[in-house]
Amino acid sequence: MARRKRKATVFSLSFLDIMSCGFGAVVLFFMIINHATKETNAQVNVKLISEVNLMDKRVELSKRNLFELRTTIDSVTRRQSEIAGQIQQIVQVLEDKKTELARLDQSTLAEREAIEKLKADIKSLEEATRRLQGSQQEQDDVGDDLQRIIGAGDRLYLTGLKLGGKRVLFLVDSSASMLDETIVNIIRRRNMSEQEQRNSVKWRRAVGSVRWLIAKLPKEIGFQIYTFNQTARPVVDGTAGDWLDAADPEQVTAALQGLDEVVPSKGTSLSRALQVSRDMSPPPDNIYLLVDGLPTMGDKLPIRKTASPKARVQHFESALRNLAGGIPVNIILFPMEGDARAAPMYWRLAQLTDGSFISPARDWP
Numbered sequence: 624m625a626r627r628k629r630k631a632t633v634f635s636l637s638f639l640d641i642m643s644c645g646f647g648a649v650v651l652f653f654m655i656i657n658h659a660t661k662e663t664n665a666q667v668n669v670k671l672i673s674e675v676n677l678m679d680k681r682v683e684l685s686k687r688n689l690f691e692l693r694t695t696i697d698s699v700t701r702r703q704s705e706i707a708g709q710i711q712q713i714v715q716v717l718e719d720k721k722t723e724l725a726r727l728d729q730s731t732l733a734e735r736e737a738i739e740k741l742k743a744d745i746k747s748l749e750e751a752t753r754r755l756q757g758s759q760q761e762q763d764d765v766g767d768d769l770q771r772i773i774g775a776g777d778r779l780y781l782t783g784l785k786l787g788g789k790r791v792l793f794l795v796d797s798s799a800s801m802l803d804e805t806i807v808n809i810i811r812r813r814n815m816s817e818q819e820q821r822n823s824v825k826w827r828r829a830v831g832s833v834r835w836l837i838a839k840l841p842k843e844i845g846f847q848i849y850t851f852n853q854t855a856r857p858v859v860d861g862t863a864g865d866w867l868d869a870a871d872p873e874q875v876t877a878a879l880q881g882l883d884e885v886v887p888s889k890g891t892s893l894s895r896a897l898q899v900s901r902d903m904s905p906p907p908d909n910i911y912l913l914v915d916g917l918p919t920m921g922d923k924l925p926i927r928k929t930a931s932p933k934a935r936v937q938h939f940e941s942a943l944r945n946l947a948g949g950i951p952v953n954i955i956l957f958p959m960e961g962d963a964r965a966a967p968m969y970w971r972l973a974q975l976t977d978g979s980f981i982s983p984a985r986d987w988p
Contacts, residue, residue, distance in 0.1 A: 723933050737967045741980075784953050784979050786836070788909030790845045790866055792900060793833055795882070796914040797850035798891040801826050804958045817886045825957060826887055828985075829913050832955055834879060835988035836911060842870040847903065848878050851896035852889040853924065858882045864902050890925065893918035894942035901947045910978070913955045914969070916962035918942060932964065939968055951978035958982070 802812040802823045812823055820826070833848065840846060845866035848858045857863050858881030859874075867874040893914070900907055917935035919925070921942070930938065946952070954969045966982065973980035 790907045791909045792907035793848040793911045794896045795850045797885050797887045798852040801887040844869045850885050855895040890919040892920050894922050897945040910952045915957040915959040916965045952976040953978045954980045956982045
């Protein structure tokens, strides 16, 4: 008997197709989502990496800036310490200046009185000179400009200077200040050659003054020339403590040549110069002191390069203790800026020792 053909079930096939399509759609959906997620993560990672790199650069830059700031702070701190030290020094200088000013104010009246007395003495000396010029008389070995004073056989007067004596000591300031009248020019000349320093106008005036005074001395007089700066030494080597003979042309020439070879330098110790009056044997009976200001040091070398006005006065007063007693000191004071107290103090020294004092004109002698 013939078999009956089975009919295909349409519903079963359709269901399978639907399920297959649905599953495929789900798979495709997940693949699309996964791909989009990877791209998004990659973009996010690139952005984060860029931000991290930027932050690293900023951190490195901040470290460098911090180091520079610390270096600057250290430098500023050191500078503040230096400035504080300088301020302290300036305050100390101001205090010293105030003290000096107060002392100068106290001594102003006394100095004015001393100046007035000095003017009166100068006036009386000028009157005496005019009177003596009327009775002038030439003397051998003395010179046309000298007048002998009756009753004082060991003194000869010339423009106020007391000339004469049996033993005359010349003390010539050869410190650096003798190069010029101003501090600026002194510093400039110190850097010149030795010959240019010897030829400075102020120093040549001092040398010329000594030459002129030597020429006016009587021949029977003994003399000696010492120059002094930080030390004192005779212009003729090997004659320390000895007297030269004014009647011996060779000794006179040697002394003047030795003076011509001196180069002004260093500081001024008046104490060392006046000590020579005690070292000479026999002692001098007349001293000529050629200077331009108060001393800048005492017996010992100073620690500081400069001396205050107060210290210079103290050096001057201390130096007088080295002066042998009973010897007239005749002062020739050359000009020097910034040393206003030199003139009254040297004038006082001349008065106390019965000597004389002049501040010569620029064309003297």
